[in-house]
Amino acid sequence: MSHRIITVSREFGSGGREVGKRLAESLGVAYYDREIITAVAEKSGLAEEYIASISERGVNAYYPITFGHTFAYSASPIDPQMEVMAEQNKILKDLAKKGDCVIVGRCADTVVREENPFNLFVYADVQSKLERCRARQAQGEALSDNELKRRMAKVDKDRARYRSLLTDTRWGDKAAYHLCVNTTGWDMRALVDSLAPMVRAWFEKQGK
């Protein structure tokens, strides 16, 4: 019997990470997000900052996906980036094989699709995302609404681009997900309290 895997894709600022974390707690399963970067860094011997720069953004130009080169023999700066993506995908697959879990980001819905995961997309209205971003801003970091909007657009664009390297389905297109939830106006705890039974029911229907 395969595991219960929940993948969470999300718009920047929508609270998807919090939904994923709380959902994992509520379901009593493992939660993977930044942990994936650490694992890739350990496996590859590369710095976490470097991995993080690729982890959800992909490479800086479209490039035929070949993994023939090792890190050592890479002829172009794009090759090691592709290797990082490949390593990350391998780790995601290993995690999904290990046991029930929630995986946030990194196009996991596509990467672990053979496990028949439940794919959740989390989004919100712009105003609600601005408020969330502002609430979690580091002290002293006072970005204007327009600067925050630009950052949100940039991060989401990177995520969409990362996805486009791995699959034809479009990032954020509801067709690729089982459920798309707008967090605007929700209390996160109440939202997850009602999401968890739905996810459980879904897996029961799948015989998991």
Added chain:
Amino acid sequence: MSHRIITVSREFGSGGREVGKRLAESLGVAYYDREIITAVAEKSGLAEEYIASISERGVNAYYPITFGHTFAYSASPIDPQMEVMAEQNKILKDLAKKGDCVIVGRCADTVVREENPFNLFVYADVQSKLERCRARQAQGEALSDNELKRRMAKVDKDRARYRSLLTDTRWGDKAAYHLCVNTTGWDMRALVDSLAPMVRAWFEKQGK
């Protein structure tokens, strides 16, 4: 205190109607779908078939929205169609003011937006929609997959066009909804059993 209004928009063949009906039963609230056509027909004195042909398709050409003419004085065939839409919108607003309810289709999320409704979008994979259409086909009506796909595309296109007459938000664009649920692989009863508490929690958060 305003009422708990749930609007259900749906792709043709996704089972949105069933979700709406079961949700209304589960929440113990009124359910409106075909009933709206009957009401418009009674109010306007026009045939139900005529109302049905406009009810979710809108008029046959884009036309400035003016309701200055009465049925009797309409100079163009588009005017009575616009009157039917206007009458339908008025009835939707009246229903939403009357009490808690589920309204299926007819761009109700936009029409009754002042009631702060919970807006649900129901969709499914093409294969799953084909199977559902086939299961509910009238005896003797044996459409090919391609014919069914064309019908699905046509109905959805009409719904999108109807929406475009009333609002700038795009039909099926998740941003316009609180929740988008993919019915593929679900047992409808199990799905609604887990949707109902979520909708209840949403209204509680809104103080309804």
